Amino acid sequence: MRLTFLGTGSAMPTGERFQTGLLLESADSTLMIDCGSGALHGLAKTQTGYEGVETLLLTHHHLDHVSDLMPLMKARWLAGEETLTVVGPDGTRDLVEGLLDVHDYMRDRLDLTVREIGPASRDEPHHVAGFDVAAMETRHSMYCLAYRFEAPDEPGPITFSGDSEAFTDLVTFADGSAVFVHDCSFPDEVDVSNHPTPESLGRTLAEADAELGRVYLSHLYPHTVGKHEEMLQSLGAHYDGDVRMAQDGLTLDISD
Numbered sequence: 001m002r003l004t005f006l007g008t009g010s011a012m013p014t015g016e017r018f019q020t021g022l023l024l025e026s027a028d029s030t031l032m033i034d035c036g037s038g039a040l041h042g043l044a045k046t047q048t049g050y051e052g053v054e055t056l057l058l059t060h061h062h063l064d065h066v067s068d069l070m071p072l073m074k075a076r077w078l079a080g081e082e083t084l085t086v087v088g089p090d091g092t093r094d095l096v097e098g099l100l101d102v103h104d105y106m107r108d109r110l111d112l113t114v115r116e117i118g119p120a121s122r123d124e125p126h127h128v129a130g131f132d133v134a135a136m137e138t139r140h141s142m143y144c145l146a147y148r149f150e151a152p153d154e155p156g157p158i159t160f161s162g163d164s165e166a167f168t169d170l171v172t173f174a175d176g177s178a179v180f181v182h183d184c185s186f187p188d189e190v191d192v193s194n195h196p197t198p199e200s201l202g203r204t205l206a207e208a209d210a211e212l213g214r215v216y217l218s219h220l221y222p223h224t225v226g227k228h229e230e231m232l233q234s235l236g237a238h239y240d241g242d243v244r245m246a247q248d249g250l251t252l253d254i255s256d
Contacts, residue, residue: 010219021034058087076110168207171210
């Protein structure tokens with residue numbers, strides 16, 4: 001599998017990072033996860049482009065995860081593409097319908113499919129765009145799902161926390177992952193709920209009974225600018241695994 005970070009920022013733009021978006025590819029499948037502001041530009045920079053993404057999977061419905069949904073639809077339509085499938089948690093159908101009520105000229109421009117999903121185990125995962133997708137609810141201010149992705153006959157898995165506080169069940173959900181992308185929005189001095197700080201995430205990673213390949217920190221607010229090394233040191237004081245900062249445009253090829 002191959003993972004590309006389309007956007008690693010947050011609801012407060014920095015000029016350096018687009019809002020949340022990931023591109024996941026296997027030999028036979030392509031999937032976009034979340035579509036925040038700017039993520040479509042990140043997608044356009046890839047070889048796949050928006051022409052090559054037929055399915056969008058949403059973790060939740062906060063603006064910084066969905067605001068490029070309509071631009072994605074319009075870009076595909078203008079490029080001559082005919083379909084788009086949008087998958088997400090409860091309320092995704094209402095979200096899409098509401099956006100189409102506002103931008104009603106986009107109705108019927110694409111053969112649009114909307115599918116709602118909930119938590120699913122590794123043994124009975126959802127099947128989304130050729131990937132086996134387990135899902136669990138996170139701890140956030142809005143209902144949000146974390147996803148664990150596997151592709152037949154390919155190395156992995158890859159797990160994405162969505163937006164969430166750090167808690168051991170979520171780390172256990174990622175057990176065995178080659179890559180675990182986790183929200184780490186603020187440095188330690190910010191008193192925050194619904195997102196973790198490096199210290200809280202480091203303690204949780206250490207306490208959980210999970211084997212992880214590499215952890216990438218994402219969903220970075222402006223408060224983290226200039227503090228990346230400090231954040232990694234704080235996390236590393238508790239967890240001795242391989243942890244790095246995610247960057248827009250970074251592509252990871254997952255191999256054995």
